[in-house]
Amino acid sequence: MSPVKSQEEMSSILKDHVAKTTFKPAAKLVASQLNPHALNAKYAVRGRIPTKAEELRTKLASESHSLPFNKIINANIGNPQQLDQKPITFYRQILSILQYPTILENPFIDKIFPADIIERSKFLLKNIGSVGAYSHSQGIPYVRKSVAEFITKRDGYKADPNDVFLTTGASTAVSYLLGLLSLGPNTGFLIPIPQYPLYTATLALNNSTALPYYLQEEDDWSIDSTKLRQIIIDSKAKGVEPRCLVVINPGNPTGAILKPEGIADLLGVAAEFGLVVIADEVYQENIFKGEFVSVKKVLRQLQELDTTGLYKDVQLASLHSTSKGVSGECGQRGGYMELVGFDQSVRDQVIKIASISLCPVVTGQALVELMINPPRPEEESFTLYNEETSSIHNALEARAAKLYNTFNEMEGVTCQEPEGAMYCFPNLSLSKKVIAAAEKEGMEADEFYCNALLENTGICAVPGSGFGQAEGTWHVRTTFLAPGTEWIDQWKAFHAKFMDQYRD
């Protein structure tokens, strides 16, 4: 390497340069000059209330704070490991070895890892290679084959590894699909309301039109396919061509699970109008009541039962992730989508778009493999895996029940029983006084409520207005991940005071 120039040498070179330079400098950019579609995108999960919670957390760290609580309860985001949920040992032991395969040569290795972990790691290293190498943009062939086997087993219908695309979390899949399907404001996307705001944010970025369809809160947040059909017809009449139907099942933020008949209705609508169905099924392992049936399974059954080919050409993208379930490995960014019924020319475009960002993170791909292939009952790691996953599942279930019961005890609050996912989405009857007070602060009434909840208890939950809700209704989304249950009682006490304070 050549000798490096000193600061002084550099200065003297540039001094001459500056001496002979003359121009009028331009002003810097401000946000209003940026891409208006990007400016329009809103993302409530990390919006105003969570931002304020972060500020309060900083305040709490200073000793002289005068806040009426001692910690922030993050009930705003499904981030289990931030909230002390321990990772599943099986996943982490194998990821640890994949990061440092040399450890397998250590003479003490069998004092560190169970035999099945060592064996499985060796096998995966052979089939995955170094986690530091770019993989195929569609994902590691071996993992895609595994995912196909997992889906085959889950649904009882054969899945094809070529249909599987590994992604960096599920949000990347949404970004690819919505980006490819968007042709501007005349392209419509049917989005459930309430919805996870990733969808409206991504549509805003793509300057396409969200066609909201309201979930029937009173009927367990079900979908009314007659209304859905009407929205499509009305939209076409206005020149906005619906292209895609987004379904979130189990629901975020609703916590509800769709029934097979309901899914069949949706697939009929999709078949009739040539809509791409995006089935966001990232909570498929968070089931507390009832049964999860995948959209793919219902589609295959309809294709089998209907001999006239009505459902033959339905295009379905179903998404899954390592961030949810009992794994809760959000920071590892693993996920996949299965594309069924798409034309090869469309799939080629998906691969091309994926290739621009090279490949999904390889450790995340490995984690997908582990999530769908946990230890087998005869393996040494099975007992611990089983204990850990059951205990996480049971704690979630217990907290969900406690939240549900508590909300239904509160004045003016109704809450659907949570069936799946990680959320309750209680409905709040708020007084005119609250609405007026909120308006004065430039807030929606439910945002005002969440703000008061945060300021008084340290509990951070997100207002329903961030997810969308029927006109004149107010909701709050809370996860049931935060450890302990005292915070739920604190919420109840706050609520009683709040209702008294703002009684009309």
Next chain:
Amino acid sequence: MSPVKSQEEMSSILKDHVAKTTFKPAAKLVASQLNPHALNAKYAVRGRIPTKAEELRTKLASESHSLPFNKIINANIGNPQQLDQKPITFYRQILSILQYPTILENPFIDKIFPADIIERSKFLLKNIGSVGAYSHSQGIPYVRKSVAEFITKRDGYKADPNDVFLTTGASTAVSYLLGLLSLGPNTGFLIPIPQYPLYTATLALNNSTALPYYLQEEDDWSIDSTKLRQIIIDSKAKGVEPRCLVVINPGNPTGAILKPEGIADLLGVAAEFGLVVIADEVYQENIFKGEFVSVKKVLRQLQELDTTGLYKDVQLASLHSTSKGVSGECGQRGGYMELVGFDQSVRDQVIKIASISLCPVVTGQALVELMINPPRPEEESFTLYNEETSSIHNALEARAAKLYNTFNEMEGVTCQEPEGAMYCFPNLSLSKKVIAAAEKEGMEADEFYCNALLENTGICAVPGSGFGQAEGTWHVRTTFLAPGTEWIDQWKAFHAKFMDQYRD
């Protein structure tokens, strides 16, 4: 959990449903109906030649193949660990512990990891938390602080942790910035030619206009700022407003390093026309000849030397990554950008866009931390780290020299001496016969050459036409990562035959 419905029960529910369903199904989508901007995006690094190489690799695996070679040499992509480069032990030991912190409680731990690795891991676990939790969308505060210290030390000018944004590889940073700055076809982005095709692909996705500026091959691929200014003036006259100037330094695919005076010229142009400078500096640690000086350092020096405020408002985004350097940890998707001189309102939008995909992969963020804070000379891991990194660096340097010398011995080939990055970009004089033969196959002449090279030797290199090149010139980009040097001799032998075969 409720009992799960059997396949038969499901069928009987859906049978009734199907019986009463009637509609005319719509046809499925084909690619031509997708977002035309996405269709326009091209990405040569994973394009036609690499795709063919994969097909040939599959053929090689069958025993009865009749190919004139026994393996594919991937010289198309900077993916060192795919090509047998061993990962740096220091990185992987710590990542291994971060994945499985419980290992620290093992009584044999000090028989497995050096003391400094254990200590550093404990420290990082305290400051990073679980790698399975979502981090702040801008990145882990501790790592951002470290990055700021690294930049401060590198440049001799203070950097601010609030200016640092951790990203999933450098391509995510490019996607955010180009997305925010794009206002449609009337927004212009100055892109070097030849360039890494990520830039033109991302601009195509955003429907914005690439304003190519040609690097001066004969002058070590330098930038002519007079011509740059002219391109801006011409573009404005045509109604396309230049917003951004992309600089790749060290160059990809050129392998050249910019001089401080050249950078100062560019910053003058940026200041005069209010252009955001994107400095893609991911190869800053791959230096073989000369010296890398960051754009940020030159900017700070100009700001210091010029007392009239000419450079005060320059907006600079500089990118770095864990995929290159000697780490070559491509699959781990670590990276960062530093935003200097941007208005707060613009930075807020960057954070919002980042928050839509929640957070960069956390292990990638940890790897950034390790890359910029390698073991200190007094630490146990230092010797091995030093050996490993020197040996990788020396092997790259030796192979770069061998490639450079060999190209310059070949008939009709000239090649600039590689100074940095991982690439040679030799210039090929191809005969009229080659051009005619290529045209017959629907290829550019250099693509035809690369195709013949692949078919005859198994060497996969990418044609210059995928990166852009001056009209009437032909190039090939080859990495110098593939192990061994025999393949370089094979290339030489192929070249001689090819030239003979297509002599005019």
